[in-house]
Amino acid sequence: MAGNSDPLSPRAKLAVTAGKAVAAASRAAGRGSGSVIGGRVALKLDPDLLGRLAQNLDVVLVSATNGKTTTTRLIAEALRAAGPVVSNALGANMPAGITSALAGGSDAKFGVIEVDEKYLAGVARDTAPKCIALLNLSRDQLDRAAETRMLAENWREGLAGSKAVVVANCDDPLVVWAASSSANVIWVAAGQMWKDDAWSCPSCGGVMQRPGDDWFCGECGFRRPTPTWALSGDHVLDPHGSAWPIHLQLPGRANKANAASSAAVAAVFGVPPQVALERMYQVQAVAGRYDVVQFQNRDLRLLLAKNPAGWLETFSLIDPPPAPVILSVNARGADGTDTSWLWDVDYTRLTGHPIFVIGDRKLDLAVRLEVANQHFQVCDDLDQAVQMCPPGRIEVIANYTAFQDLRRRVGN
Numbered sequence: 043m044a045g046n047s048d049p050l051s052p053r054a055k056l057a058v059t060a061g062k063a064v065a066a067a068s069r070a071a072g073r074g075s076g077s078v079i080g081g082r083v084a085l086k087l088d089p090d091l092l093g094r095l096a097q098n099l100d101v102v103l104v105s106a107t108n109g110k111t112t113t114t115r116l117i118a119e120a121l122r123a124a125g126p127v128v129s130n131a132l133g134a135n136m137p138a139g140i141t142s143a144l145a146g147g148s149d150a151k152f153g154v155i156e157v158d159e160k161y162l163a164g165v166a167r168d169t170a171p172k173c174i175a176l177l178n179l180s181r182d183q184l185d186r187a188a189e190t191r192m193l194a195e196n197w198r199e200g201l202a203g204s205k206a207v208v209v210a211n212c213d214d215p216l217v218v219w220a221a222s223s224s225a226n227v228i229w230v231a232a233g234q235m236w237k238d239d240a241w242s243c244p245s246c247g248g249v250m251q252r253p254g255d256d257w258f259c260g261e262c263g264f265r266r267p268t269p270t271w272a273l274s275g276d277h278v279l280d281p282h283g284s285a286w287p288i289h290l291q292l293p294g295r296a297n298k299a300n301a302a303s304s305a306a307v308a309a310v311f312g313v314p315p316q317v318a319l320e321r322m323y324q325v326q327a328v329a330g331r332y333d334v335v336q337f338q339n340r341d342l343r344l345l346l347a348k349n350p351a352g353w354l355e356t357f358s359l360i361d362p363p364p365a366p367v368i369l370s371v372n373a374r375g376a377d378g379t380d381t382s383w384l385w386d387v388d389y390t391r392l393t394g395h396p397i398f399v400i401g402d403r404k405l406d407l408a409v410r411l412e413v414a415n416q417h418f419q420v421c422d423d424l425d426q427a428v429q430m431c432p433p434g435r436i437e438v439i440a441n442y443t444a445f446q447d448l449r450r451r452v453g454n
Contacts, residue, residue, distance in 0.1 A: 050094055054094050054095075061142060066080075081139055092137055092144070093170075095141065096169035102307055104157065108296070108355070112297060115129075116304035120307075120317070124313050126150045127151070128147020130156055135156040163197065173311070174208050175210075190239045207226045208221045208228070211231075212268075215240040215243070215244060218264075219245055228310070229268065230272065231255075231272035232303050235295070235351070243259035248260060271303075272302065284315070288319055292327075292328070294355060295355070295359075301322055332344070337424075338428045342428070345440070346439075348377070353439070357388075364395065366431040368397075368398045368399075368400060370399075371407045371441050372447070373403045373406075376443050384410045400422070424451050
């Protein structure tokens with residue numbers, strides 16, 4: 043690596059080479075990017091490889107239930123103002139995928155890494171990050187993820203004693219509780235639209251009071267910390283009280299919140315807010331999310347929504363009625379096989395939109411929409427749904443594997 047006084051050991055180099063070869067073979071066989079299988083092989087050959095690859099990087103870890111991939115991209119763009127960046131931009135966010143990404147960044151100064159929330163403590167231990175961004179915690183993949191308070195406890199224990207600067211969303215009580223074990227926390231008022239996972243105090247179990255945008259526990263005194271950074275409309279307020287305009291090509295309030303957190307992270311590395319926010323404008327789409335594609339002579343906007351918090355934010359940015367909406371839900375391994383979360387989503391927000399339903403679990407979704415008194419049609423596939431849509435740009439909202447299916451079908 044550039045400026046590396048401690049080159050990789052022969053074993054580590056062999057692991058990197060073998061991992062890249064396996065990844066290339068996987069790509070050639072048409073089985074995706076190969077980053078996960080390549081990383082698994084590399085870690086088998088050298089279990090300490092992730093730490094070795096990270097030792098000469100200034101590492102930023104980004105974890106959350108929603109917004110990880112986008113925020114990782116925004117931070118990476120901002121930090122490129124200060125030097126080369128390596129990042130797992132494709133979203134492979136467990137140790138194997140992260141190892142693969144870092145193995146490809148031999149001249150990088152910064153490593154900007156999205157981490158699955160269940161792996162955060164372990165990856166932080168291995169990579170000795172300079173900064174960790176914590177955005178939110180909400181229910182997700184009910185069959186495999188522990189409930190949210192257990193995840194917060196895992197973060198809290200895993201980050202205790204870390205030397206990292208933690209940039210945390212002070213509007214999410216679970217994130218605040220998790221971050222409070224850290225010695226150096228920068229609080230960002232990034233907002234929280236979905237509140238249904240934080241009505242009880244994570245510290246004592248008491249009932250959380252939520253007057254306006256504030257929150258506190260009436261029983262133990264656990265309360266919202268005072269932020270030094272804040273999202274205010276279309277601006278980021280920095281610790282000096284200056285307001286910096288946010289210019290994004292990505293839509294919605296959630297992405298402005300991601301930009302605010304990203305600006306706070308960039309400042310940790312000496313990149314000023316104005317420079318950071320200007321660079322974030324370069325990000326047009328993130329792994330296909332928000333892309334507008336042409337399919338069957340129609341404009342389709344592809345939107346990813348994996349859990350109730352994500353659906354709520356996505357509903358806030360779709361075109362107004364009568365814009366047609368196609369909803370696609372699967373329940374494969376990567377989605378979580380339990381679809382009971384559909385009942386936590388307020389589908390009455392789609393009233394007035396013509397709705398078309400596809401995906402492996404279209405009938406589960408149809409029952410949910412029926413109960414929400416929505417008018418919808420169940421279709422066999424995307425092609426049929428698009429043919430049935432009335433005029434106008436079509437908003438296509440899908441969960442994780444359904445989104446990948448859509449991208450393949452439209453050639454994105």
